[in-house]
Amino acid sequence: MSVSSSAERPSKRPVTVLGAGAVGTALARRMAGAGITVAGVISRDVSAADRLAAAVDASVAASNEEALPASTRAVFLCVPDDVIGDVAYRLAQIDHPWHKTVVAHTSGAVPAAVLGVLSGEGAALLSLHPMQTFPGPDHPGAFDDIFVGLEGDPIAVEYGAALVRRLGARPLRLSANEKTRVHAAAALASNGLAALLAVVREVLGTAGIAPDDATAVVQPLIDRTWSNLSQESPESAMTGPVARGDSGTIRKHLDALQSAAPHLLPVYCALAKEQVRVARRADKLTHDQAGAILDLLRSSDPNI
Template sequence: MRIGFIGAGRVGTAFGIYLKNRGFQLSGYLSRSLHSAKTAAELTDSQVYSNDVSLVKDSDLLFITCNDDQIESVARNIFSTGNSLKNRSFAHMSGALSSASLVCLQEMGAYIYSVHPMQSFADVTKSVEDLSNTTFGIEGPQQLEKIVSLLKKTGNNHLVLSPDQKTEYHIASCVVSNYLTALLSFGFNMMQSIGITQSTAISALAPMINGTIRNIIRTGPEKALTGPIARGDVETIIKHLQVFNAARTDESDTYKLLGRLTLALAQKEILKEKNKIEMLTKLLT
């Protein structure tokens, strides 16, 4: 099986290197710029392509790893060549879109899939390492056997999804990755507001961040929760809220919203005292 890529960005390049390292044969890369395609092709001992006709001809499985808003138009360009795509497979790697974005290729005889790595690809080298323990969310209208067997060979786990689950699945992925990043940045900013630089704050808080994540993974969020809300420590929350003066309403709103989520979680396993729950609910509303 020869595997090709349209879109030589972070995901296309990292996944190509990952597949090559596991003994798969790559046809090569086509990208918007020749420079990106050349770089990825060099890293994977594969070819640079300047048009989709020859890349499709040379590939049994093609990953469309361009930006989400380009996936459909890349698929339509392949469709418009009018060539039969019988026995060829196409997959995009977007978390937000379902395989329906590739439906025109199915009309030409192709198998279509969405194959989403549940991982954050910030840089190529680190992403190649991270891929070895990444789970993939996979979905498609036909049998998923080809993708399942590829992931078995690479040693990756997968979750099978239906097209109508894809958006909620993607919200979940964004919340635990992107929103977690924004949340940590909120904490670092609070440190900066008392004169502690971001790099000092990151070093100082890193053991607590890592410990918290380890606990969540080990026991689940209900048991891992600690802190003043879990303890029903009303006075501490009053003190926290007093910090947010009129000029800091965004921070106060964020604190209260997250506080309400924390309170709901605390009530599942840890916090059972009704009067404390009522007082905290009032403070955080």
């Protein structure tokens, strides 16, 4: 069996997962549930490898790459970005039919080429990045209808696309340059949103609202905003003082933050500046209104 002969038959490729953390666990469980044979689980934490291997009926659970099952025809490196190259180097030292094997990593920040040492052994390289957050391993629906970024050797990408569809997700083919930009966008959408909510809770805290209550206070607003955004563009969905050109209210916001949480002024100003750009694209603000708001923001943050 060559790499190309089974590129679009994921069920014919036994896989080994390296890394039994949140991503590795979620991926292995989903693959097993989709009828894909998980031949092995390898993790520095051997107890984690044992638990995941038992959950997916893998015959091998180990803490060393040398235990890679000979039947493996797809390897998934679900490990921290800064060790991917080292793991790939150790794998390349193993006597394995690499010319029949796809090797993938799940990082969104680095290209498939980081696995380059295995290309020299004949492996087809793939970057497979789920556009999803994995705060813990027990999320059976985490792959449902999500996009998964794919980049790498053409044969490996074809295999990845077939695998992603089998997992119930949607493939998104990217170049190496595109994938880094997409990952930046994904980080803003997920981690940036979490950071923004933390800022919101902190500001509400200055008004005496406890953190848990703060989330409840803004939850209906967030839900309605997301509902609007799911049906129309950000330009159309945007409301509020910036979109209305209400400089007086914005000044009050800046004064309140200066008094209660001055360290958050740069966050407010940066987001308000972006709201001005969005509102201008939607023709909700005149040139003069936009200029007045930007001048006001600069009075609180000269970097705007």
